[in-house]
Amino acid sequence: MRTSSVLLLLFSAVGAQAQDRTTEAGDAGIEDPDAECQSYYYAPVSNAMGSFPTIRANVTSILANDTVGQQKFLAMNSSIPNIAPRGTLGGDFSQVTYDQAADPDCWWTQTQCVTPKLADLKPDVASVPEPRTLGYGFDDGPACGHNRFYNYLAEQNQKATMFFIGSNVMWFPLEAQRAVADGHQICAHTWSHPSMTAATNEGAFAELWYSIQAIKLVTNVTPTCWRPPRGDVDDRIRYIATQLGLETIMWGFDSFDWEAGTNNITTDTVQGNYDSLMAKAGSGAFDGIGAIMLTHELNNYTMQTAMDNYPKLAAAFDHLVPIAVAQNKTQPYVETNYSMPSFADCAYPL
Known part of the structure; x- marks a missing residue:
């Protein structure tokens, strides 16, 4: 159907x-x-x-009736870095050979590189500039059953950065709207959550383009940031994202909450990762610069784990704020009729 x-x-x-x-x-x-x-x-x-493309299906081409998207892609296509796609959209890179020492493409999946080798590309955001601050955010939303989680955040007067998958936005639009209504920041997380370096130029463009269009259609805001699924990004993908007005947001720490129950990642492992981040905060590791941790709105487990750890994170850090606030970006969207507070004016008491 x-x-x-x-x-x-x-x-x-x-x-x-x-x-x-x-x-x-x-x-x-x-x-x-x-x-x-x-x-x-x-x-x-x-x-x-x-x-729009089929919900939850990988996008490999721009729709035939999308003349705006086609024209935008053609305008940038000739200048996209000549880096071949590799691996599979599902994230299998086992057959790929790559020179990790030279790392010519700043391929994060292989080297965790966040400083592009290509001139004129800005470094990825993997930390926040404000000391003792956690750039607080969640991937893979909007989760269809997230109201209890969002209610909890609202009770704490806590805002966050939500990295939304375009298909999910179309499938549960009212849930996506709640993020804006509650004052959270929205960034794109592609249309269908593929490993982006495996996509063709057109496929990578389409994954980002339709996620942006879905967010705009449903929430009336156009994001200016994105996060690559699985962190899979290189200079080719960064260039395409930049041409679409998107800043690449990564992380410095991974909770691995998304992987709990698979690949020898247990719930104890996830809690240990949370504890490790908080221990680093207590040791002064973030006294000069803040942190970003990868966590998810993915399912009941990841959201409950976030709620369970929230009081401890609030005690470990001086501030938990959306990434835009930690960057002092008061205009998080293309639209100018929506603003977020500066870090100094941040009204999230902890």
């Missing part, structure tokens, strides 16, 4: 009882994750589906 057809379906009468799935505020009142994760009809998304 095509996604456009799925989006036209109302969820069952039982699930719909006493629920308002027509407004962001009404949707935010649903605290049962199972009920919140029922699909629902949202006219702006349903009416626009012909202008």
Whole structure:
């Protein structure tokens, strides 16, 4: 069944009882994750589906009816760095040979390089400039059952940076709208979460382009930042992102919450990673410059783990703020009718 057809379906009468799935505020009142994760009809998304790729499918080309996207890509294509795609979109690089010592492409997956080799590309953001500050953020949203998590953040008067997958935004638009309504910063996280260095030039462009368009359609803001899935980025992908007005946001520490239960990563491992970050803060490691840790809005486990660790993070750091606030970027979007506080004016008490 095509996604456009799925989006036209109302969820069952039982699930719909006493629920308002027509407004962001009404949707935010649903605290049962199972009920919140029922699909629902949202006219702006349903009416626009012909202008977007299939939900959750990797994007390998620009849609034939997207003349704006085609023209934008053609304008940059000849200047995109001549770096061949490698590996698979699913993140398998086992057959790839790469000179890690020379690292000609600043390929993060192999070397954790965040300073591009290509002239005129800005370094990735892997830390924040404010001392004893955690740039607080979460990948892979909007999670369909995130209201309890967002309620918790609201109770703490805590804002964060949310890296949204375009497909998820289209699938659960009211959840995406809540992030803006609650004062969180939104960045792009591609359309379908592929390993970007495996994509062709056009595929990489399309993954970013349609994630930007989805966020704009649903939330009325255009992001100026993005995070590569799995951190997989090189100078070719950085260049494409830069041409789309996106700053690349990475991290210095990884909770591995997304991997819990696989690849020998246990919940104890994840908690140990949180504890290690907080121990570093206590030792003075961030007295000169702040930190960014990779955490996720992915599922109930990752969100509950974030809530469990929040009081301890708040005690370990002087400030927990969205990355834009830690960068003193008061205009986080292309649109100028929305602003965030400067770091000095930050109103998030800890």
